[in-house]
Amino acid sequence: MNFLSQRFRSTTGHVGIAFEDDGVRMVQVSDHRGHIGVTGAAWIPLQGQDAAPGSLAESIRAAFVTGGFTGRRCVVSMPRSEVWTQVAKMPEMSDSELDEAVAWEAAERFGVSRESLECDWMRVSSEASKEVFIIAADRGHMQPRLEAVLAAGLRPVAVDTDFGGVARLYSRRFRRDVDASRARAVLDVGYSGSMLLILKGRQIVFCKPVPIGGRHLDQRVAERLDIDSLAAAELRQARMNTVGTLAESTDGAVSEATRPVLAELGRESMLCLRHFSVSVRGDRPDHLVASGAHATEPGLAEMLNSACRLPVQLDDESACMADLQTGLAKAMPGLCGPPQAWAAATGLSLRGVAGERKSGRRAA
Secondary structure, X not given: OOOOOXXXXXXXXXXXXXXXXXXXXXEEEEEEOOEEEEEEEEEEEOOHHHHOHHHHHHHHHHHHHHOOOOOOEEEEEOOHHHEEEEEEEOOXXXXXXXXXXXXXXXXXXXXXXHHHEEEEEEEOOOOOOOEEEEEEEEXXXXXXXXXXXXXXXXXXXXXXXXXXXXXXXXXXXXXXXXXXXXXXXXXXXXXXXXXXXXXEOOEEEEEEEEOOOHHHHHHHHHHHHOOOHHHHHHHHHHHHXXXXXXXXXXXXXXXXXXXXXXXXXXXXXXXXXXXXXXXXXXXXXXXXXXXXXXXXXXXHHHHHHHHHOOOEEOOOOOOHHXXXXXXXXXXXOOOOOOHHHHHHHHHHHOHHHHOOOOOOOOOO
């Protein structure tokens, strides 16, 4: 979301700060001859009082000081659960007129006053259908986090979306004219929900939320094994990280519990792809990249492959996840988890490498 603007070029990016429902990811990357290097990284888990503005500012300041970061410019994204999204058909009008029309449309759809709403949009389908993807957030939720970032001594130059960061990361190598016609799908699986993107070149041409994420998997495991959600999350994290060894019976029970949720996620993803084919009449994506903190859930790739009839990958052609894994392992030994969890924050950092973005509505 283009709430703030920035004009800065460098081979080292800004500090990407991705606020999530259960914590904050901070990462700063560089792009050297097509390979991503990690300058600094930190994970700040948040519970209860940890999310209070004063405590949050102290946590961010401590992470910044100890995390290896350079420079104070940063790009911030809000938790996905606090960003409202909606696809809507709008009449033909100029961009400036559409700015105001979309803002009022969002206020009505999301039940928030126009004055308290920060809103942006992007076209996600053909000119004939006039569909736009509305992105909105409540300033009352955004402001305390931005104030915490400022109090920590950092300088926000932009507020973006997490899926905008994901799109930027997986689009950075697609600059040629021939790439503009090649469709790729990305499913970013977060805690509160997922987002399916269709990318062509460096553009988002389709974007649709899927209301299934890691917390739904946690809930099913907790119910099946009769444990609390925190223990369920730890079990699932161990399986995704392949750290430690679960008893065969426990592993089987977790797998059985998650299967229906993964099947529903696969079905919803397939429906998104079908909607793209019908409404946009675009070329079918040639593969799907699974991204996000819960992308490495055992069985997810197979379920997506079966439902969507597409090859499913955990990395892109430039092997950016392999680069991230190497860099994060050095910056945070034993603490980083799957590199896919850092995709959004990495894309936020890359705004400082890519230089000025001409329009928040036309570029990933």
